[in-house]
Amino acid sequence: MEKKDIQMPNSEGYLKELRRSEERKAEIGQFLQHYLPDPAKIVFEAGCGHGHWLTSYAMENSNQMCLGIDLIAGRVDKANQKKEKRDLKNVHFLKAELGEYLEVLPKGITFEAVIFLFPDPWPKARHHKKRMIQSTLLEKLANRMESRGKFYFRTDDRSYFDWTVEHLNESKFWKIQDEADWLHEESTYFQNLMDDYFSVVAEVQ
Numbered sequence: 001m002e003k004k005d006i007q008m009p010n011s012e013g014y015l016k017e018l019r020r021s022e023e024r025k026a027e028i029g030q031f032l033q034h035y036l037p038d039p040a041k042i043v044f045e046a047g048c049g050h051g052h053w054l055t056s057y058a059m060e061n062s063n064q065m066c067l068g069i070d071l072i073a074g075r076v077d078k079a080n081q082k083k084e085k086r087d088l089k090n091v092h093f094l095k096a097e098l099g100e101y102l103e104v105l106p107k108g109i110t111f112e113a114v115i116f117l118f119p120d121p122w123p124k125a126r127h128h129k130k131r132m133i134q135s136t137l138l139e140k141l142a143n144r145m146e147s148r149g150k151f152y153f154r155t156d157d158r159s160y161f162d163w164t165v166e167h168l169n170e171s172k173f174w175k176i177q178d179e180a181d182w183l184h185e186e187s188t189y190f191q192n193l194m195d196d197y198f199s200v201v202a203e204v205q
Contacts, residue, residue: 021100028096029104035092039108040065041146045115046098046132047071049188051079051091053117056186058083058091064112066091069101098132102140112146113183118191121157133164135171142173145204152183154191154199161198174202 036042043061045054048068058066068091070076079093094101122130133153141151151174155161168174180201191197 024097025100025104028094028101031092031094032104032106032109036065036067036106036109038106039110041110041112042067043113043115043183044068044111045117047116047119048079048093049075049117051075051082051093052188053115053184053186054091054093055079055082055086055088057184058088059086060184062090064090068093069096069098071095071097098137102144105144109144110146111141111144111149113150113152114141114145115152115183117154117188118156118194118197119160121155121160123157123159128163131160131163133160133167135167138167138171139173142171142204147204149204150177150180150183151202151204152199153201154182154197156194156197158198161200165200168200168202173205175205176200176202 042065043054043057045066045068048054048070051068054066054068058064068079070079070093073095076093076095083091083093116132119132120130122128138151151168153161153164155164165176168176180203182199182201
């Protein structure tokens, strides 16, 4: 039987990716230092897509600092075009991976609200570990929230909705608010593709 190469922690590939990660985190840190005051209380959207929702929210809440991140550079470019076209000073968009962003986020920057709109549901069971909503993430977010800060999640995938509700109910850091209103309603590119969707709001404990 042919042996497969196993990438060890000190392998060249591993070290190269580690260096890339450190470079990305340095760039994220520089961006945040340049564009966000410290301290600051922000509305944060993870997976901002083309920026429809956060741009609309920022326009209606000019005194609220907002930040959106996405992994796809083209989406971030479109979001920044929307921001620049409207001359918005209170919203910023950044290409970043969620874990790396949270790792370098200055401690003086806290979340008043965190929004997840239609994240990739990774529907196959073997891929569930790739879903953004995990117990460890919920704890990390809770540690950065303002008092009574809220978590907003919306998906068209019933399985992912149930998964998120289950994780919120199991977390000591969050309590689902069944009667809470959605923070801001704005039709988005992804939402327009959906026939139906499910939403949940939770408050940090």
